[in-house]
Amino acid sequence: MPPAPPNRPRTTELAEALDRIMNKGAVLRGDLVLTVADVDLMYLDVRILVSAVDTALKAPHPPHHADNTDASPSAPPSNG
Secondary structure (H helix, E strand, O other), rough: OOOOOOOHHHHHHOOOOOOOOHOEEEEEEEEEEEOOOOOEEEEEEEEEEEOOHHHHHHOOOOOOOOOOOOOOOOOOOOOO
């Protein structure tokens, strides 16, 4: 009986996964709440974009959220 083939190293799998994430991009979103003695002291809404720079530059930009009060840098200046 021939010996079983060796398993592929995990570093190759990790490298392939990172390559795919960098080429396609991924968004991680979560909520963090700092609580002391059942009192919420801080709430963070976290959004992280993981991507290669050239992939991020090629992607269409998402629309701005309604709660975003900053003016878009591509918006024309107002005449008033």
